[in-house]
Every structure is written in structure tokens, then in C-alpha cells.
Amino acid sequence: MRDSIQSLSAIRERIAGDWQSGKAAAWDMALSGHAALDSYLDGGLRRGQLHEIFASSADDNGSAAGFAAMLALCATQPRKRTLWLRTLDAPRQGGRFNSAGLAELGGDPAAFLMAVAPDDTVLLRSAADALRCTGFGSVIIECWGSPAILDLTASRRLTLAAGQAGVTAFMLRLGAREQPSTADTRWSVQSAPSTPLEANAPGHPVLDVTLLRQRSGPAGKSWRMEWNRDQRRFQDPARNAANGNDHSAAPLSGAVVSIPAGKPVTHSWGFKRRA
Amino acid sequence: MRLAAINPLAGDEGLAAGMTLADARAMVPELQIYNSDPAADEDFLDRLADGCTRYTPNVAVYPPDIIIMDIGGSAHLSGGERKLSRSVKEYLGRRQITVRIGLASTTDAARALAEFSSGHHNSEMCAIEALPVAALRLDAEGDLGLRRAGLQTIGEVASRPRSAIAARFGTRAVFALEKLIGAAESPLNPRRHEIPWVFERRFPEPIASKVYALKVLHGLLEEAKIRLIEEDRGGRHFEASFHRVDGRVQYVQVETGLPSRDTKAITRLFDERLDTLADPLDPGFGFDSVGLRILRTDPLKPHQSQLEKEAREEDNSAEFLDRLAVRLGRNRLLTFRSRDTHIPEKSQVASAAIHDTTQHNWTAATQAEPPVRPLQLFDPPHPITVIAEIPDGPPKRFRWHGKSRDVTRFEGPERIASEWWLGGDDPLGAGQWTRDYFRIEDTSGRRYWVFRYGLYGRETSDPQWYLHGLFA
Numbered sequence: 007m008r009d010s011i012q013s014l015s016a017i018r019e020r021i022a023g024d025w026q027s028g029k030a031a032a033w034d035m036a037l038s039g040h041a042a043l044d045s046y047l048d049g050g051l052r053r054g055q056l057h058e059i060f061a062s063s064a065d066d067n068g069s070a071a072g073f074a075a076m077l078a079l080c081a082t083q084p085r086k087r088t089l090w091l092r093t094l095d096a097p098r099q100g101g102r103f104n105s106a107g108l109a110e111l112g113g114d115p116a117a118f119l120m121a122v123a124p125d126d127t128v129l130l131r132s133a134a135d136a137l138r139c140t141g142f143g144s145v146i147i148e149c150w151g152s153p154a155i156l157d158l159t160a161s162r163r164l165t166l167a168a169g170q171a172g173v174t175a176f177m178l179r180l181g182a183r184e185q186p187s188t189a190d191t192r193w194s195v196q197s198a199p200s201t202p203l204e205a206n207a208p209g210h211p212v213l214d215v216t217l218l219r220q221r222s223g224p225a226g227k228s229w230r231m232e233w234n235r236d237q238r239r240f241q242d243p244a245r246n247a248a249n250g251n252d253h254s255a256a257p258l259s260g261a262v263v264s265i266p267a268g269k270p271v272t273h274s275w276g277f278k279r280r281a
Numbered sequence: 282m283r284l285a286a287i288n289p290l291a292g293d294e295g296l297a298a299g300m301t302l303a304d305a306r307a308m309v310p311e312l313q314i315y316n317s318d319p320a321a322d323e324d325f326l327d328r329l330a331d332g333c334t335r336y337t338p339n340v341a342v343y344p345p346d347i348i349i350m351d352i353g354g355s356a357h358l359s360g361g362e363r364k365l366s367r368s369v370k371e372y373l374g375r376r377q378i379t380v381r382i383g384l385a386s387t388t389d390a391a392r393a394l395a396e397f398s399s400g401h402h403n404s405e406m407c408a409i410e411a412l413p414v415a416a417l418r419l420d421a422e423g424d425l426g427l428r429r430a431g432l433q434t435i436g437e438v439a440s441r442p443r444s445a446i447a448a449r450f451g452t453r454a455v456f457a458l459e460k461l462i463g464a465a466e467s468p469l470n471p472r473r474h475e476i477p478w479v480f481e482r483r484f485p486e487p488i489a490s491k492v493y494a495l496k497v498l499h500g501l502l503e504e505a506k507i508r509l510i511e512e513d514r515g516g517r518h519f520e521a522s523f524h525r526v527d528g529r530v531q532y533v534q535v536e537t538g539l540p541s542r543d544t545k546a547i548t549r550l551f552d553e554r555l556d557t558l559a560d561p562l563d564p565g566f567g568f569d570s571v572g573l574r575i576l577r578t579d580p581l582k583p584h585q586s587q588l589e590k591e592a593r594e595e596d597n598s599a600e601f602l603d604r605l606a607v608r609l610g611r612n613r614l615l616t617f618r619s620r621d622t623h624i625p626e627k628s629q630v631a632s633a634a635i636h637d638t639t640q641h642n643w644t645a646a647t648q649a650e651p652p653v654r655p656l657q658l659f660d661p662p663h664p665i666t667v668i669a670e671i672p673d674g675p676p677k678r679f680r681w682h683g684k685s686r687d688v689t690r691f692e693g694p695e696r697i698a699s700e701w702w703l704g705g706d707d708p709l710g711a712g713q714w715t716r717d718y719f720r721i722e723d724t725s726g727r728r729y730w731v732f733r734y735g736l737y738g739r740e741t742s743d744p745q746w747y748l749h750g751l752f753a
Contacts, residue, residue, distance in 0.1 A: 065682070065727055072656050072753020087598075101657030101750060105617040105629045105643070110652035111753070115617045115643050119634055121605055122613040132605055141598020197753070199689070199726035203651070207692035208722040210651045211753040233753065236648055 036081035036174065039239025040231050043215075047191070048223060053081055054172040055190035056165045060179050060218070062196040067100055067180050069197040069213055072111065072233075074146050074178045076211075079113050079238050081174040082143030087117045089136050092148040093129050094122055099150060100180065111211075112235040126153040130160050137167035137175055144174040152182045161187040184218065192219040198230055201243050210234070212243050285317035289379075319345065329373065330472060332528035335570065336365060338479065339471040341388075347395075349388050351469050376528065385409070389460040389467045409462060410436025417457045423450045435461060478516070478575035480504050487526045487567025494523060494568050498551065501573040502544040515540025515581030519547060522572040525565050533558070536611060537603045538635045540579035546600050553607045606635040619643055623697045625749065626658055653695070653720065655730050655750030662747035665731065672744070673737040675719050681748055686723040693719035694733075714740045720752070728752035 035050035044050045051057065057077065061070035078088050090103065097103070105115035121136075123129040126149065133147045147164075149156060161177075165188045168175045177189065184192070194216040200209035209232075216228040232243040282302040294309045305312055323344045330342045336359060339351035352365060359365040366382045373380045383395030390409055393416035402408035412435045414427045426449065432438045438446065439462055447455045459465035480501040488494060498521050509515060517540055523531045535550040555562055606614045615631040619642075622628055646652070667679040675691040699713030714735035722728045730750040735741035 065684075065725075068655065068657065068751025069727070069753050075656055076753070097660065101655075102626070102660040103617075104625070104654060104656060104658045104750065105619070106625070106654040107652065107656035107658075107750070109643050110646045110654045111656065112646070115619070115629075118617065119602075120615045120617070120631070121609060122615075123609055128608065132608065135601060135604070139598045139601040141601070197725070197727045199724075200651070200722060200728065202690055203692075205692070206690050208651065208690045208720050208728050208752075211728070212726065213753065235646060235652065 034172070036077075037239070038077070038080055038231075039234070039237070039241060040229060042242075043229050043231070043240070046217070046224075046227060047220070051077065051081060051174070052190050053174045054169050056161060056168055056175045056177060056188065058177045058179055058187060058189040058192040060182065060184065060192070060194045062194045062216075064181065066196050069211075070180060070195040071100060071148070071178060072211060073193070073195045073213055073215065074148075074176045075108060075111055075113065076233050076240070078144040078146055078174070078176055079111065080240075081176075082117075086143030087119060087141060088113070088144050088146065089119045089121060089142050090146045090148065091121045091123060091129055091133050091136065093126060093150065094124055096122075096148055096150060100148070110235070111233070112238045126155050130155060130164070133175070134163050134167045137164060137173045138170050139173065140171045142173050144176060146176045146178055148178045148180065149182070150180050152179075152185060156185075158186055158188065161189060165189070188221075189219070190221050191217060192225075194218050198243075201232070284314075322346075328528055328530075329378075331530040332372070332524065333369070334530075335483075335524065336369065339469065341469050341471050343392070347392060349391060349469060351471065387460065387463050387467050388469050389457075390463065393461055406462075410434060410439065412461075414438060416461065417454060419450065419454055419457065423454060426450060427454075478505065478508075478578065480573040481570060482572075483570040484568070487569045489564045489567040491562055491564055494562075494564065494571055495548075495551070495555075497571045498573060499544060499548050501571065502547055505573060505575060506542045506544050509542040509575075509578070509581070510583070513580060513582055514578040515542050516547070516575040516578050517541075518575065518577035519551075520574045520576055521551060522574070523562060523564075523568050524570040524572065526567050526569050527565060529565070531560075531562055533562070534576075535603075535607055536635055537599075538606070539599045540581040541600075541603075542581065543600075546603070550603055550607050553604055557608060602634060606633070611635050622700065624700060625654065625697070626660060651720075652752060655752050658750045659748065662732070662749045665746050665748045667731070667733075667746040673717075673733075676721060676731060676746065679731065679746065679748075681729075686725075686727075688721045689724055690722040691719050692721075693717065695719075697732075718749070 034053045036053055037044055037050040038047075059070050059074050059077070061067045082088050092100075103120055105118065108115050108118060121132060123132055129147065129149065133145060136142060136145045145168075164175055164177070167173075177187075196214045196216075198212045198214045200212045203209045211233045212230060213233070214228060214230050217225045219225045230243055231240040234241050284296065284298050284300050284302065284305055286298050287296050291309070291312070296305050296309060296312075302314065326342055326344060326346065326348065330340045330348050333340050333348055333350055337350050337352050337355040341349045341351075343349065350369075352362065356362045356365050359368055362384055366384060369382060370380050381395045383391040383393065383398060385391040385394050385405055385408075390405070393412055394408055397412050397416045398408055400411075402411060414432055414435065415424060416435060417424075417427075417438070419427070427438065430449075432441070435458070438458060443455050443458075446458070456465060460467040482497050482501060501521075502519075505516070516537070518534065518536045520532055520534045523533075525531070533551060533554055535547065535554050537547070537550070541547060602614065611633045614634045616634045618630045618632060620628055620630050663681060665679045665681045667676040669676050675693060676688050678685060678687050680686070694717035696715060696717050698715045701713060716732040716734055717736075718730060718732040720728065720730060728751070729748055730752060731746060731748050733744045733746050735744040737744050
């Protein structure tokens with residue numbers, strides 16, 4: 007018994023040592039799945055850091071929010087939860103959160119919490135507290151405009167808090183201009199034409215993302231990425247296009263039943279595409 | 282206008298409640314009048330009843346002017362019934378309130394004694410029998426009838442056969458009589474149900490320091506913790522009450538997501554709550570007692586701590602969520618549950634995370650299909666102007682936010698009919714229209730979720746288009 011306790015504590019010390027010396031750094035990287043991006047970022051998105059996401063124009067707010075959710079899905083470890091913090095007037099501007107949409111991106115609404123703060127001050131204070139909480143895998147902070155309170159000090163506070171418990175923070179900046187911050191990476195997101203499916207239907211989400219700034223490395227490069235919901239990772243849209251052109255893989259079209267008027271077409275969210 | 286109530290001075294001048302104002306003015310020209318406000322009176326009575334919880338937890342209010350306390354089992358705490366009545370008289374008398382106290386074993390008898398009793402009697406039954414017949418609270422006719430029959434007191438009425446009384450004055454009179462003399466039940470309807478998790482500290486002198494009051498609260502929590510550990514339970518919902526000397530009571534409540542007896546964490550929750558109060562804790566002339574009630578407890582087994590680090594980490598997040606729920610308000614920290622409906626904006630129920638800790642299952646999205654629901658829905662949907670080739674076809678070009686967008690790809694319609702079976706008065710659902718949803722993509726690669734409201738030609742001749750959400 008005593009022996010096993012000793013060996014247990016020895017193992018524990020070794021693990022703790024690894025953590026401190028940064029040997030376990032690979033654990034601390036969230037892979038986006040997009041090979042070019044991951045290698046450019048030197049192994050992926052750093053966990054326990056603050057990442058900023060900007061929409062490249064007001065029309066791309068939906069894409070930026072989607073990108074934040076996708077990155078959070080990449081960064082959140084299994085059995086951990088995601089917290090989305092927003093202010094009271096955010097639903098008016100960006101729309102009400104729709105958990106079916108999160109499920110459609112590959113997330114699990116049951117492991118998801120939404121907190122609504124009355125103003126930006128409470129938002130940032132709650133975010134800093136949330137980041138110290140090990141029960142969360144990632145925290146998305148939706149911040150509209152450029153509030154005066156969000157200065158270098160505030161962002162430093164968030165970075166420190168995120169580093170403490172290893173929770174990844176995604177600051178979603180909508181309708182905002184760039185300003186100095188301590189974020190590890192800063193992204194600009196724009197939607198891009200998707201690879202069409204049969205019958206010229208819009209395909210999987212494709213985004214043009216630009217790495218505006220990286221604290222510990224080069225920046226300024228852009229990638230076009232497609233979100234693979236089933237594997238919860240990004241990929242090159244081109245590869246999917248090849249698949250799409252491969253007609254042998256496509257399901258055979260059959261007779262399509264005409265839609266009865268006054269009745270819903272679907273039973274689940276997947277429905278027959280009319281060729 | 283009539284006088285609703287008078288003060289003793291006016292009574293000395295010969296005025297009485299119920300007199301018309303003109304008569305009263307004629308008798309006392311310098312009369313000062315104030316509008317009667319029954320709602321405020323009721324509030325005041327409520328506040329007094331709150332204060333009376335210091336004598337017993339079972340307090341009932343009968344507006345406009347009656348408070349009934351169930352002192353069974355709690356009278357001895359104040360040193361007996363007599364001392365308790367004296368204490369109540371003093372407590373309320375300090376506020377210039379005229380108090381009449383009736384002590385009896387049933388609520389009706391106590392009310393009647395307080396209202397009509399005069400003089401001293403040897404026993405409760407004697408006192409009740411000596412009451413005038415008005416104590417039965419019959420209507421004017423019944424009252425007069427009883428007195429015409431020569432029955433002046435309750436005792437005299439009670440000595441008659443019940444059947445005779447019932448025949449002449451109705452069963453109501455018999456019932457009132459039975460309740461008065463204790464032969465029929467007259468239960469008390471207390472304002473609050475009795476809760477066993479009650480802790481209290483009274484002070485010999487009022488304390489005016491908020492800090493000290495909070496320290497006392499912490500002490501009460503420690504006291505509660507001992508009992509909680511004994512019974513293997515943890516509190517979920519705590520209520521602190523600060524009793525002021527002027528009878529006002531301030532309540533502060535906090536809730537936790539998991540059962541807890543961590544006094545430090547709960548004290549922190551109370552601190553957080555007190556910071557966010559719109560009506561801050563005000564000692565006024567001082568608090569004379571501080572109470573703590575645990576309104577909800579759940580089983581909480583003692584657990585071995587510190588062996589596995591992860592267990593501790595879980596607690597850390599639960600505690601944070603409690604604090605966040607207190608800071609933002611319990612309804613601003615949400616989890617989502619799916620609902621069985623096709624209407625997109627109704628397909629989820631947001632519930633307070635602190636209340637709803639169960640995990641819910643969600644339908645997984647169809648494999649290899651692109652997302653068919655956006656992450657956020659506009660509420661309400663944004664109206665857009667659409668150019669379509671045919672009235673019931675997909676959009677060709679549309680205008681949103683003052684910009685025209687050309688559609689390159691579309692998929693749809695996904696037809697979602699209204700839930701006509703829910704509209705009770707309209708079985709055919711004629712007033713509710715069908716929505717045809719389209720997923721569309723424009724030339725710049727942005728993806729939208731739009732719908733046409735109403736079937737062309739059947740439900741409307743000019744269907745409106747709306748943008749319901751943006752896809753990533």
C-alpha cells in the first residue's frame with residue numbers, strides 16, 4: 007500500500023514538473039485541423055490565452071460569431087463546458103442565440119451556458135472570473151463596439167485569468183475597430199462562397215480568415231477554410247470540391263414527392279434536396 | 282364622503298367612523314382629513330405581521346386590521362401567554378398603535394374576544410359566553426332577530442337547540458356559533474408555511490452596524506452548517522432577514538446550483554447579492570434581530586476531498602456559476618432545452634442554469650449536410666424586399682440593410698406550417714400562415730436564412746419576405 011502511494015506521488019510530481027517546464031506544451035495547443043494554418047501558428051491555437059475575432063464588415067457578424075463558436079469547439083476539451091457571455095443589447099443587434107444552430111455546427115447545447123450581463127463592465131468582470139474556473143473549456147466574450155472600459159489593462163487581466171486555469175478566451179469584437187490588446191492572436195473573418203452541393207445548394211460554411219496579429223510570431227496571412235461539422239475541424243475547401251465533383255460518391259437521385267401544401271416538409275432538420 | 286377611521290382626539294369630540302364628512306365638518310369645523318388608502322393600510326399590516334414573526338412563525342393577516350398569531354408551543358418562549366400579550370402590546374404600542382388582544386383556543390374566538398370582550402372572566406368559555414350576539418357576525422337582520430328573541434349573549438344562544446336556531450336564522454348562524462365555541466374547526470391560514478431550517482440571533486440592544494449584522498449572519502450560517510452536516514444535507518436556497526426596530530424587515534435571498542454548506546462561499550454570495558440590491562441594506566435605527574432560513578435543502582453526503590484534484594475543480598465552477606447567477610440575476614444565466622416544435626424561434630426553452638442542472642439530449646445534426654439552422658436568429662425577423670422570378674419561387678435578388686444582394690445559390694423551400702392545432706378558437710388555422718424557408722448564398726459568399734410568410738394565392742396575394750438569421 008505504502009509503495010503504491012509513493013509511486014503515485016512520484017508520478018504526480020513528474021506530471022506537475024512537466025506542466026511547469028512547458029514540456030506538455032502540445033497539450034496546450036488546440037488544433038484547428040487546417041494543416042497550413044496549424045503549421046503557421048506553430049502547432050495550433052494556444053489554449054489558456056485570449057484570442058480576438060473581428061468581423062471584417064457589419065455583414066460578416068454572423069460569420070464571425072460562427073467562427074468564434076467553431077474555434078471554441080476546437081479548443082474545448084471533452085467533458086468541459088463552454089460559456090458565452092454577452093450584453094443585454096446584443097440579441098437586438100446580433101440576434102437571439104439559437105441552440106439548434108449550435109448543434110448544426112457540431113456543438114452540444116447541453117454543454118453550453120449563456121450569460122447575459124447588463125453592461126460591458128459586468129461583462130468583462132464576469133469574463134475574468136469565468137476564465138479562472140477550470141470547469142470551462144472555453145469562454146466566448148461577445149463585445150459590441152469599442153467600450154472605453156476595454157483597454158489594455160482589461161485585456162491584460164483577461165489574459166492573466168485565462169492563463170491561470172488554462173481556459174481559452176475568445177473575444178468576439180463586433181462593430182469594433184482594432185485597438186491595442188494583449189491577445190495572443192487577432193483574426194478578421196469574412197464569409198466566402200461555399201462549394202455548392204447538388205442542385206446548386208449552398209454548401210458547408212466557408213470562411214476567409216486573416217491572421218491580423220500574432221504575439222509570438224508572424225502575421226498577415228489569409229486562409230480560406232471550410233468547417234467540417236462531423237469532425238469538428240477546419241479543412242481546405244478545395245478538397246471537398248473534388249469530392250463534390252466525384253459523381254460516383256453522390257447519392258442517386260430518385261423520384262421526389264411533391265410537397266403537400268400546408269404541411270411541413272421536414273420531420274428532422276435534414277430534408278430532401280430537390281434535384 | 283364618509284369618515285373611514287378617526288383618532289382618539291376626534292372620538293372625544295363626538296365623531297365616529299361611518300359619519301358623513303359634511304356632518305363631521307359641521308360638528309368640528311377645524312377637522313383635519315386625509316384620504317383613506319386601503320392598499321397602504323394593508324401593506325402596513327403586512328409589515329407589522331412580518332415583525333410579529335418574532336413571536337411565532339405562524340402569523341396570519343385578516344385585513345383591514347387583524348393579525349392572528351398561532352402561539353401554541355411558542356408562548357413559553359416569551360414567558361407565558363400573559364407576558365407575551367404584554368410584550369406584543371408594548372412592541373406595537375411603541376408605534377402608537379392601539380392594540381386589542383384576544384387570547385383563545387380558536388381563531389374565531391380570539392377575533393371575537395379581541396373585538397367585543399370587556400371585563401375580566403375566569404375562563405375562556407365564560408368570556409365567550411359573555412360576548413354579545415354581534416360576535417357571530419350575522420347580517421343586520423339576523424342580529425336584530427336574535428336580540429328580538431331575547432338572546433343577548435353567545436351563552437344564551439348556545440343553550441338553545443341548534444335545530445331551532447338553524448330553522449330561524451339559517452345554518453350560517455349555527456356554523457358561526459359552533460366555530461366560536463370551538464365545536465367546529467376554524468383553521469388558521471398562515472402567511473408562511475413553517476420551515477424547520479430557521480436560525481435567529483436577537484440582540485439586547487439594536488445594532489446599527491451593517492458589518493456586524495453580516496458577521497452575525499456568518500455565525501448563523503456556521504450554526505446551520507452543524508445541523509446540515511448532522512442531517513447529511515446541503516442548502517440550495519438561503520434567506521437572510523434583517524429585522525429593524527421599527528418593524529421593517531429586509532429579506533435577502535441567494536441560491537446555489539449544487540447543495541452547499543460551505544459557509545464562506547455562501548457568505549460571499551450574500552455579499553455579492555447585497556452589492557447588487559436596488560434597495561440597499563439600511564440599518565435605520567438599528568437591527569434588533571437577524572434571521573436565517575434555509576428554504577430548500579438537498580441531500581449532500583460528505584465526500585473525501587483532495588485525493589483527486591478534478592473533483593475540486595468541478596466545485597470551483599459550480600461556485601462560480603452561483604456567484605454569476607447572483608450577480609446577473611438567476612434568469613440571465615441560461616441553459617437550453619429543446620422543444621418539440623418546428624417553429625424555429627420556439628424550438629428551444631431557455632431556463633435558469635441554477636435551477637435546471639439536468640442534462641438534456643439534443644438531436645444531432647444530419648451527417649455530411651451543411652448547417653440548416655443559423656447560430657443566431659433575429660428577433661423579430663428583419664423584413665426584406667425580394668425580387669423573385671415567380672411569386673412562389675426562390676428569391677433572385679433582395680435588399681437588406683440598404684444594400685442589394687444577388688442570390689447565386691439557394692436551397693428550399695423548407696416548408697414550416699403554422700401550429701394550427703394550438704390555436705384553440707381557430708381549428709383551421711386560417712389566421713396563421715405557412716413559412717417557406719430558403720437557405721441562400723449571395724455573390725460575396727454570405728449565407729442567409731430567409732422565409733416567405735404566407736402561401737401565395739392561398740393564404741395571401743402579396744407574401745412578405747423576412748431574413749431570419751445569418752449562417753456562418
